[in-house]
Amino acid sequence: MQRNEARRKVEQLRRTIREHNRRYYVDNAATISDGEFDGLMAELAALEERFPQLDDPESPTHRVGGEPLAAFRTVAHSRPMLSLQNTYSAEEVRRFDERTRRLLGEEGPLAYVVELKIDGIAVALRYERGHFALGLTRGDGTQGDDVTANLRTIRSLPLVLSAEAAPIPERVELRAEVYFPRAAFAALNARRREAGLGLFANPRNAAAGTLKLLDPRLATERHLALFAYQLLDAPELGIENHGAALERMRAWGLPVNPHVRRAAGIDEAMALCEQWESRRRDLPYDTDGLVLKLARLTWHASLGATSKVPRWGIAYKFETDRAQTRILRVDWQVGRTGAVTPVAVLEPVQILGTTVKRATLHNADEIARLDARLGDRVTIEKGGEIIPKVVEVHREARTGEQRPLGPPQRCPVCSERLEREAGAVAIRCVNEHCPAQLKRRILHFASRGGLEIEGLGAALVEQLVDHGMVHDVADLFALTTEELARLERMGPRSAANLRAALEASRRPSLARYLHALGIRHVGARAARLLAEAYPLLHDLAAADPEALASLPEIGPTIAASVHRYFARPESRQLLARLEQAGIIPRPIAKTAEPSSLAGLTFVLTGTLPNWSREEAGQHIIARGGRVAATLSGKTNYLIAGENPGSKLAKAEAAGIPVLDETGLRDLLSRGPSGD
Template sequence: MDVKAAEQRVQELHDTLNKYSYEYYVIDRPTVPDSEYDRLLKELSTIESEYPQLQTPDSPTQRVGGAVLDAFQKVRHDVPMLSLGNAFDEADLHDFDRRVSQSIGDAAYSYVCELKIDGLAVALKYEDGLFVQGATRGDGTTGEDITANLKTIHSIPLRLKKPYTIEVRGEAFMPKQSFIALNCIRDERGEEPFANPRNAAAGSLRQLDPRIAAQRNLDIYLYSIGNPEAIDAESHSEGLDLLDSLGFKTNKERQVCKTIEDVIDYVKRQSEKRMDLPYEIDGIVVKVNSLSQQDELGFTAKSPRWAIAYKFPAEEVVTKLTGIMLSVGRTGVVTPTGVLQPVHIAGTTVGRASLHNEDLIREKDIRIGDMVVVKKAGDIIPEVVSVLLDRRTGEEEEFHMPAECPECSSELVRLEEEVALRCINPQCPAQIREGMNHFVARNAMNIDGLGEKVIALLYRENLIKDVADLYTLEKEALIQLERMGEKSADNLLAAIELSKQNSLERLLFGLGIRHVGAKAAKTLAMEFGTIDRLKEASEEDLTAIHEIGSKMADAIVLYFEQPEVAELIEKLKTAGVNMTYDGPMRVQVAEGDSPFAGKTVVLTGKLEQLTRNEAKERIEALGGNVAGSVSKKTDLVIAGAEAGSKLEKAEKFGVDVWNEQQLMDELMK
């Protein structure tokens, strides 16, 4: 076979194998036996071995697992993968519906209900129809590149049926039968079995050797489009239909519901069917169907206002409360935690449970030695919900919170309007350690290798007393520590060095200023640009910012007034930590000073001079709000090349339309 004939045969095999794979893995209607698929795949592999230049990234042979990776690369999501707010009962669903109704007004709206698959959230990127990258959700902003592992999932198309440039999101999971088979193999090998399919799926996709993932028989359901502006769809349900047409696998159990009562009926039906499904689900996701209404509803700092996850009632078990331990958080709050006789619940073994605060312990009359009912709130956090009073023996002990901090022995106080007891000693070791844990977390300074145990060890060995000391650590001291070899020390120091380059908002969030979350930190960084300018800001300066209230402003001013904070900032500066915001500054603009101030702007079509993300950031820096779809409330549409239905809709509504050059002319002023 010459090269030309081989090239033609390779394309024929691509088409045939992709067709058979789609029939088998996506629509579950195979037309040939497995032996025929295997025969053709072997033929393709043979040709590619003879003509390596014919092997392409979308070849069916690339699903079997490639070379072992040294490490996963970080991937920053173009659009954050936010988590969803939770609903635990019908009242929560009605509250959600009421909020939607109040925001939308008199307009009609509907919902799409989908099964909440219990797996690992991933984002898949396609360029001109070719699968180029797959990443984990991570912290929502930054994930890990697991492209090689995701290629082993046969229901993920390596090339779409149409040449779309699109990002799609879904849930990779392990079917129940695959999970059972995997644990049987692990049991035979004397290995510890996985606790549940979710852990098994996550563990499989985070293997550095893709061949391991290829053996695990994973699957996926796609549930959304990360860049809805890339498609011509008016609703979420239309978007899912488009995914079907491109060759993706979506869950056909979804349903459009006209009212919240229809949603509740759907929840009840699926709850009854839950155990019969071939995969695990832990709830139902409810989304407003209209994309323009989704834009209108917008987002909080953590989640969209147009969607909610109904979580199935948690499994409840009975066990013994053997003790109560106390922990001190970074803000000084002392929290009691119940120590349990280990018990299996919702797929995991639980040995501790939340008791929240002393008032709750008194209210429920929880005593050490009680038999208690434990559940996982939202299938995540174990919680003591009640006591079995009829099982008491008389030997149970009442619990009383101490008057002194269990860590530093300082007096505990209860601040006005607070339930919790708090240690107000700023030198409390527990607060310092927890503050460090917060500082190095993924959505703060993101220092890999600095887990709680390592920080506790560094603190115990007097190598660090505050977060600035992290930047003075030396290899010679680190390698003397238990379980810290040369390579681990080198990796840790490299991660610490890399964190110096972080933009200001990460530092501000990492410092743990009271009431300042990740979103507020970004707002402050955009507004002031440098930490020195922020330090000089008055309460009036801060409250003049729309997102900053008086309570937060007061906390920021008080924080920077502390002499020890000024000393800490100087130590961080000396260490070379960046104190400047790296993104576009948000300028103070009033309507009339900028054509974007207070306006809702939609980007559509292909931009040549800026990426869509760059254009979004520049417009928002000038006071605009960039939305994903056109509605009657849209003020301006920027139309690039090949603009589609959004441009047509803008013209229908009489919305102003600019071309890319008009946008650039305005941005360059």
């Protein structure tokens, strides 16, 4: 091949490749397969190697140029790089809108451009005569690190802007968000796991880590991506609104997020925010909110910025049920069935408006799977459960001071050896008389889901067991007012009240009674189903496991557990003693269908007058409903108490029915149809 012919071919290939890059990254509409694209790249690379004089640093084959750096150069930003004010509160966004209208002296609604807030790393980019010249991190906002070499490895970042649709000024400055697509992030961590390297906690951390790599050759394997979101000096180019500025960048071949929308006013903008709260999970990258920017750029200019934040926009962040914190200590707790479970004691952290200090680690296997250690930085999730859980350990944040967490060999309360059943994950204290188990059993027996014995709290149960006054739940009913009055923090009056509460609890419904007994695998719902099928306790006790397992929703596990419970001599003795003490369960009256809330999703917020949120949640679950932590398109009801926070406003805006505790109680007793 002659040199001239080669030159023509090389130029044509570079144009074709740039065009395909653009279709792929900017228009989201690839017209050739990845294999065909790789073929074009290989052809170009081969020609460049054969004709070195045709080489060009901006060729698509040269995403990586130069040697590893010793350190990053610090460069001043041409304009301060501020981040927008952000909030979790829809009300605050509306206040921002009101304030801004006042400042601008506008009577009518303000138009906004609403963009997804990509959870990545903001960078400043500069193009000179259409060529990518400089890329800086935010740094302290005044100056940032020169990460040009790493940015060049991002395939969606054009090294040369396209002048086809719009002329390119001498110098273009813009802001963009560099992010890790979820799939690329998962692949990166998989490779690192295989290589025995520390894992990145989340795509954002991985993006930050990649931009700070001193060797750009490593960055090129990571497949970062980016979206341009702000064009500086747009008014100087005759562009009057932010949406048009985004379009201009797209015309130059810069990737702009396709989900940008214009909103005619704050109501429309907030409606978009609501939509994304659930839709965002379907995106192939992480987002942590939406950004509302005033559409008209003249407004940007007249509003300017405070010393910290621009006045022309606000970020509305999604509520998240996760947070990062540190494990200070692990407590091994003995449950009422003897299971010994690890609970992480945490550096206090706020999630959804509450302070979280403890999170469950479930069991020793889970600790091993997570490789959780004392002092580890962890992500915890509140979810719909009662106790938040540790979902992730940030091994990359280890300092060397973290210490492994072995399961204890002996019960932390009674010092008996712990056992592990074959095939089970829990370790168990099998001492029938373990005080920790007894205390838990009594508390469960007296709880609101059980016999609802008012005044029998944890401090009292401690004393009753520690003083040897109670050895099983039947002993509770033999306690005299005089005995109770001698206990700490108990006067004659509280003793009399407790005595009366014990008397009042002698006729529980069979459903409550079964639940109170604490039979393994029998929660409130199963207890109710069993009580409906067997109105008399004696019939249930005599039922064989096959008959039990044939009941709706009662599987073989529950059936076997119930059968085993009633077959044990210890249980039969206890039931006989309870009967002697005058505890006679009564058959239940059907109030509502047990699964009257099946298929419905509830979110709870604020403080309810009588129930804790957990209790309310248990009642919902017992009726077959579901409890979620955050509002979404699937939420059917918001249950709101005192100080409901931003969820109430969001639910109202989204038209989700809101109930107070009374409304919830009605729903629980009647079912949603109202009959």
